[in-house]
Amino acid sequence: MSILVDDSTRLLVQGITGSEGSFHTQRCIEYGTKVVAGVTPGKGGSKHLGVPVFNTIEKAMAETGANASLMFVPPAFAADGILEAIDAGMPLIVCITEGIPVLDMVKVHRYLKGKSTRLIGPNCPGVMSPGKCKAGILVGEIHVPGNVGVVSRSGTLTYEVVSQLTSLGIGQSTCVGIGGDALPGSTFVDILKLFQADEDTKAVVLIGEIGGTMEQEAAEFISHNMTKPVVAFVAGSTAPPGKRMGHAGAIITGSAGKASEKIKALSRAGVAIAPTPTEIGFTTNKVLERV
Numbered sequence: 301m302s303i304l305v306d307d308s309t310r311l312l313v314q315g316i317t318g319s320e321g322s323f324h325t326q327r328c329i330e331y332g333t334k335v336v337a338g339v340t341p342g343k344g345g346s347k348h349l350g351v352p353v354f355n356t357i358e359k360a361m362a363e364t365g366a367n368a369s370l371m372f373v374p375p376a377f378a379a380d381g382i383l384e385a386i387d388a389g390m391p392l393i394v395c396i397t398e399g400i401p402v403l404d405m406v407k408v409h410r411y412l413k414g415k416s417t418r419l420i421g422p423n424c425p426g427v428m429s430p431g432k433c434k435a436g437i438l439v440g441e442i443h444v445p446g447n448v449g450v451v452s453r454s455g456t457l458t459y460e461v462v463s464q465l466t467s468l469g470i471g472q473s474t475c476v477g478i479g480g481d482a483l484p485g486s487t488f489v490d491i492l493k494l495f496q497a498d499e500d501t502k503a504v505v506l507i508g509e510i511g512g513t514m515e516q517e518a519a520e521f522i523s524h525n526m527t528k529p530v531v532a533f534v535a536g537s538t539a540p541p542g543k544r545m546g547h548a549g550a551i552i553t554g555s556a557g558k559a560s561e562k563i564k565a566l567s568r569a570g571v572a573i574a575p576t577p578t579e580i581g582f583t584t585n586k587v588l589e590r591v
Contacts, residue, residue: 302429303449303474303494303501304392304420305368309433312337312357312366312390314373314381317348321372324396324437325349328370331440333433336364357388368392370426370435378422379404386417394435395421395485405483412485419485425455425477438462438475446471448584449495451488452507453480453514454535457577461505461533464581470588473501480509488518496526503529503591505584506571508562510536515562523569529591531584532566533574534559 311328315321316338326349329335335351337360344355354360357369369390373381378397385393400422412419420427426436430443437455442463448470452458458477465472476491478484488506495501504526508515515534522530537559567573574583 302432303491303498304418304427304476305429305433305435305474307432309368309435310334310336310364310366311433311435312339312360312364312369313351314339314357314369314371314385316340316351316353316372317343318372318374320396322349324372325351325370327437327440328434331434333435337361337366357385357390361388361390366390368435369394371395371397371421373397375399375401379408382408382419383411386411386415390417392435393417393419393421393485394424394426395419395479396424396426396437397421398423400481402482405481408485409483418490420476421479421481421485423481424479424484425458427477428472428475430472430475436477438477442466443475444471445473447473447500447502448588449473449498449501449504450475450507451491451495451504452477453509454507455480457507457533457535460577461507461580464578465505465584468581468585470581470584473498482512488514489521492518492521492526492530496528501528503531503584503588505580506530506532506566507580508532508534508566510534510559510562511557513557516565519562519565519569519571522566522571529587530566530569530571531574531580531587532563532571533577533580534562534566535577
């Protein structure tokens, strides 16, 4: 069993004919993902990479049964693309786009309320269910099926964690990059709830970073609701306050945004903390041996 995507996922790619969309769609197809449709306004009726292209998401869903959308839409138009997918009733949207204006995402968040659509991202590497489906830019070759879930704000650290786990013979159930923006569509708590309910996920690795309070909220949820062991690493221990470090959401604007405060909260919740990025795999292995 997997969360979000599996071998029943029928993927639609928004922006399939662009250079980035084209490149990563091909990688998804090569991995074995069922890519059933693409959407690029004005190019409906054509084919790209052997995939039928439509002008609208609604028509693409009606004709292909697509049940997940992967977005490579430029920042200025990405919010409109998300809203169109929500209006069409798309169950899952994975938005890779980086640089969407914060005000646009405020409107998206408001529009999502009460809707059944789940948004992953923006500014994220996507979702991967090893051996079943790749919806994003994650590197398929380093993943192997297993029972450890991974959720991360950092795309690069997602790859690093997965590579370490695989090298130690630890497979993954699902890997989710929630994105590094200040207003992600899904939070740590949202994904932890899914992992807690997934019978095939036995442990979770959480990768946080400075900025915001998502890690503290995750710690609160873990302490009261998680029965599965959680390993965490929080990036940005040496980051100076007030300076954005990489991600749009990675800026310390108060004491709660510091890595040290996040680590304290997670530790109090019983989470095993990896002291450095290179020790995440070993820390996870030790936790699994105890379990």
